[in-house]
Amino acid sequence: MLLKDKVCIIAGAGSPRGIGYAAMQIFASHGATVIGCDLVMDGIRRAELIDGLKSSAGLDAQVDFMACDITKAADCDAMLHDVLGRYGRMDGLVNCAGIVESRGMLDIDDDSLDRMLGVNLKGAFTLSQSVLRQFVQQGHGTIVHVASVAAQRGGGLVGGSHYAASKGGMISMTRSIAREFGPHGVRANVVCPSMTQTSMLDGTVNDEQHARIVSDIPLRRAGQPQDVAGACLFLTSDLSAYITGATIDVNGGSHIH
Numbered sequence: 001m002l003l004k005d006k007v008c009i010i011a012g013a014g015s016p017r018g019i020g021y022a023a024m025q026i027f028a029s030h031g032a033t034v035i036g037c038d039l040v041m042d043g044i045r046r047a048e049l050i051d052g053l054k055s056s057a058g059l060d061a062q063v064d065f066m067a068c069d070i071t072k073a074a075d076c077d078a079m080l081h082d083v084l085g086r087y088g089r090m091d092g093l094v095n096c097a098g099i100v101e102s103r104g105m106l107d108i109d110d111d112s113l114d115r116m117l118g119v120n121l122k123g124a125f126t127l128s129q130s131v132l133r134q135f136v137q138q139g140h141g142t143i144v145h146v147a148s149v150a151a152q153r154g155g156g157l158v159g160g161s162h163y164a165a166s167k168g169g170m171i172s173m174t175r176s177i178a179r180e181f182g183p184h185g186v187r188a189n190v191v192c193p194s195m196t197q198t199s200m201l202d203g204t205v206n207d208e209q210h211a212r213i214v215s216d217i218p219l220r221r222a223g224q225p226q227d228v229a230g231a232c233l234f235l236t237s238d239l240s241a242y243i244t245g246a247t248i249d250v251n252g253g254s255h256i257h
């Protein structure tokens, strides 16, 4: 039980095949109360997601979902206010919310660039600001942002230069948070997954391309959402109590640097 009695928010957790949802599963099975958020969360969707988590993480799993658009400060503040009102504390944030788009640099128009930076970078910034105010007040807290190998390699399998830039910004921002808020007892780290089997990859690689990519990965398989979730668990738990400002690769050895 690595997160017993901790209350954690996981942003971008509304897809049962996604990294955020996998993080909710493993966090709940390690004793945390976990609140997932995503852009859209009506009553039926919320009930289905909770049922799914309880059947995998255990019937006593403490999980809930809320709607929150991380690009909106009012949404982020309202979510935090609600979580604090209901549970009385908030210990960890994992930010898996993100969008991707495959386009050549010269085909990326203003709208597309604004949308990409708006969600992946500005959204991460806005959400971090909301939780940091609380973390400073209470003198502890952890943040894990999910960036991408695209930021390290210069573009990814699916993401264009705007995606890579947004994720690179996330890494820089996380390092700044670690430096500025370490004295307040706050840790901030970032994980960089490579190709991970979620709906983000749907329709982007055919079987032949997939086999070719996998044959170049030292561990000879694509990443699974649970692989990334496990790194998030480690970085949120006290096992990583002296780790902050770190970038953790979850890439099967495909980018060793």
Ligand SMILES: NC(=O)c1ccc[n+]([C@@H]2O[C@H](COP(=O)([O-])OP(=O)(O)OC[C@H]3O[C@@H](n4cnc5c(N)ncnc54)[C@H](O)[C@@H]3O)[C@@H](O)[C@H]2O)c1
Binding pocket: 011, 012, 013, 014, 015, 017, 018, 019, 020, 037, 038, 039, 068, 069, 070, 071, 095, 096, 097, 098, 099, 100, 119, 123, 146, 147, 148, 149, 192, 193, 194, 195, 196, 197, 198, 199, 200, 201
């Ligand atoms: N799947 C991969 O191969 C891969 C590789 C590297 C990095 N990543 C990153 O991992 C993270 C999780 O991606 P995933 O693969 O689980 O895909 P996913 O699409 O299942 O998860 C992303 C979630 O973010 C939500 N979201 C989008 N905009 C939002 C907003 N403004 N506010 C709140 N939620 C919002 C989406 O609705 C979605 O549920 C993303 O940041 C992605 O860039 C994924």
